[in-house]
Amino acid sequence: MAAAKQAYFEWMPVRPSVVGTTHRHLRFGRLADLHLLDLRSYRSQQVKSGSGAVDDASRPLTGRAQLDWLKAGLAASDTTWRLVGNPVMMAPVAFGAMPANLLRPLAKLLGLPGDGITVNSDQWDGYTHDRHELLGHLTGRASATRSS
Numbered sequence: 479m480a481a482a483k484q485a486y487f488e489w490m491p492v493r494p495s496v497v498g499t500t501h502r503h504l505r506f507g508r509l510a511d512l513h514l515l516d517l518r519s520y521r522s523q524q525v526k527s528g529s530g531a532v533d534d535a536s537r538p539l540t541g542r543a544q545l546d547w548l549k550a551g552l553a554a555s556d557t558t559w560r561l562v563g564n565p566v567m568m569a570p571v572a573f574g575a576m577p578a579n580l581l582r583p584l585a586k587l588l589g590l591p592g593d594g595i596t597v598n599s600d601q602w603d604g605y606t607h608d609r610h611e612l613l614g615h616l617t618g619r620a621s622a623t624r625s626s
Contacts, residue, residue, distance in 0.1 A: 483519075501544050503551055511555045513548050514563035520544055524599050532596045532604050539605030540612075549615045566601040568609060 486500070500516040520541025525531040538545070552560050602609040 479519075501547070505557070508557055510559040510561055511551065511557045512561045512563060513551050515540065515548065515565065516544065517565055521605065524604055525596075526599070532599060533606050535607040537605060537607070539602060539608045545608060545612065548612070552615070553619060567598075568602045570603055571597045571601075 500514075500519065502514050504512040504514070506512070517539055520543075521539045522537040525537070531537065540548070548562070552562075596603045598604070
């Protein structure tokens with residue numbers, strides 16, 4: 479992995495924010511903060527599609543340090559726009575979407591992920607705990623901003 483990172487940084491025109499990392503923060507005055515994520519270096523091993531293991535909290539996509547860095551950066555931002563550069567799809571893939579009141583009991587009975595059957599575990603669908611934590615943080619921040 480160290481050799482791969484060295485080759486990446488020698489070839490690509492990017493500057494690591496912390497030695498050996500590719501996640502970074504860019505600020506555009508008071509207009510925008512852009513947090514760019516690295517979702518390859520810290521992730522847990524992918525699981526097989528259709529596996530209930532995608533809901534496991536011990537399987538991160540972002541890595542604890544990067545997720546905490548992102549949440550703290552978004553919370554501390556005083557810009558108009560807070561943007562997240564995300565290299566994989568975050569929205570769940572749902573085929574023949576079922577109402578949640580039917581999906582959750584069925585998923586529990588069959589040992590499937592709580593959000594449905596995971597088709598592509600390489601994206602956020604394969605790491606639903608991280609997705610719920612980040613979206614919960616964003617929803618909480620939006621609610622606090624609206625009530626202020």
